[in-house]
Amino acid sequence: MARKASTRRRPRSGSSYRRVKKRSCYFCDSKISYVDYKDITLLRRYIxxxxxxxxxxxxxxxxxxxxxxxxxxxxxxxxMALLPYTNQ
Incomplete structure (x- = not known):
C-alpha cells in the first residue's frame, strides 16, 4: 500500500519566510519600576x-x-473612574 503525502506544513526556508520579531517590554527598556494608575495616556496604550x-x-x-x-x-x-469599563 502506498504512503499518503504528509499534510503537515513545514516552515519555509529562505528569504520568503518571514519570522515575527518579539516586541520588547516598554517598561524594562525605559527602566520604569512603577506603573502609575493616574498616568492615563500610558495606560490607554494597553486597552x-x-x-x-x-x-x-x-x-x-x-x-x-x-x-x-x-x-x-x-x-x-x-x-477611580479615570478609564472606562466599556466603550460605546
Missing amino acids: SDARAKIRGRRSTGNCQRHQNAVARAVKNARE
Missing part, C-alpha cells in the same frame, strides 16, 4: 479601542511582571 479590554502580553510585548502591573493599574484607574 483595546473597541471594548476597552486589557490587551494581552503577545500584543503589547510586556514581560510578565510589568503586564501584571499594567493590569492592576488599569483596574485601579477604572475604579
